[in-house]
Amino acid sequence: MIVVTGATGNVGRPLVSLLVAAGEQVTAVSRQVPDGGFPEGVAHLAADLADFSSLLPALEGADALFLLLAGDLNGPGAPAAELLEQVKAAGVERVVMLSSQINGTRPEAASHFRLREFEAALRNSGLAYTVLQAGGFASNTYAWAEGVRGQRTVHAPFADVALPVVDPADLAAVAAVALREDGHREQVYVLTGPEAITPRQQAAVLGEVVGAEVAFVELTREQARAHLARFVPAEVLDGTLDILGSPLPAEQRVSPDVERVLGRPARSYADWARAAAPAFR
Numbered sequence: 097m098i099v100v101t102g103a104t105g106n107v108g109r110p111l112v113s114l115l116v117a118a119g120e121q122v123t124a125v126s127r128q129v130p131d132g133g134f135p136e137g138v139a140h141l142a143a144d145l146a147d148f149s150s151l152l153p154a155l156e157g158a159d160a161l162f163l164l165l166a167g168d169l170n171g172p173g174a175p176a177a178e179l180l181e182q183v184k185a186a187g188v189e190r191v192v193m194l195s196s197q198i199n200g201t202r203p204e205a206a207s208h209f210r211l212r213e214f215e216a217a218l219r220n221s222g223l224a225y226t227v228l229q230a231g232g233f234a235s236n237t238y239a240w241a242e243g244v245r246g247q248r249t250v251h252a253p254f255a256d257v258a259l260p261v262v263d264p265a266d267l268a269a270v271a272a273v274a275l276r277e278d279g280h281r282e283q284v285y286v287l288t289g290p291e292a293i294t295p296r297q298q299a300a301v302l303g304e305v306v307g308a309e310v311a312f313v314e315l316t317r318e319q320a321r322a323h324l325a326r327f328v329p330a331e332v333l334d335g336t337l338d339i340l341g342s343p344l345p346a347e348q349r350v351s352p353d354v355e356r357v358l359g360r361p362a363r364s365y366a367d368w369a370r371a372a373a374p375a376f377r
Contacts, residue, residue, distance in 0.1 A: 100122060104130040145165075159187075160189065165210065190225070193226070199212050224281045227283070230287045235368070249311045249313060250311070257340065260350045263363040266289075269358055293365050298365055
């Protein structure tokens with residue numbers, strides 16, 4: 097049996113579907129059940145992973161765990177090693193953790209200290225593990241959906257800075273392989289899209305998808321910071337803007353790891369946008 101945390105998110109939800117389609121028994125863990133529920137046969141546990149003990153009932157009989165840190169779990173809390181000790185004591189043998197490319201490119205970044213703690217604890221846990229260090233998500237541009245629908249306009253900073261954003265569906269597909277198949281133990285995969293693409297180019301792709309021209313209005317860093325500061329902690333905000341505005345060469349590089357694991361090229365931003373089109377129309 098495989099436990100999937102963050103099961104209602106952009107990665108967890110397709111991962112649950114992939115595992116079920118492969119014939120796996122799945123327990124989905126999230127704070128709430130999504131609209132439309134889960135596929136038939138999927139057990140659900142409501143849990144808040146900021147309280148490690150709330151996960152324990154889901155681990156009974158589990159062989160593998162997909163660990164996604166979100167919300168309160170990204171902030172200060174109980175030592176990461178405590179959760180992994182509980183996971184190991186429950187009899188789980190394999191953990192696949194969704195992390196960030198930043199842990200490799202900017203190992204001192206304050207915004208990702210908790211992810212680094214969990215990565216280090218996982219490596220020292222004695223569990224079979226795979227770490228997925230993801231680049232920026234294509235789905236982050238859902239934040240533009242209201243502006244595209246209402247004004248056919250995107251407002252964003254760093255118009256011409258290109259990054260190889262990754263489709264969350266590819267993250268889910270790689271996770272499904274690592275959870276089910278041998279050969280991925282103690283591997284750290286850097287997962288990106290197949291090409292670097294700028295925000296201005298992304299807006300143009302969305303225009304093609306909705307069948308109308310989408311204007312791009314470039315924000316200054318200060319304007320973007322003021323907008324995001326309403327709901328993003330300062331240390332996370334500044335780190336994010338640094339990456340978007342002044343990426344390191346390694347952060348602009350296309351990684352081969354999606355294709356290496358899946359045997360097919362990573363999905364492009366255009367692929368993602370076509371699948372996400374209803375949100376922008």
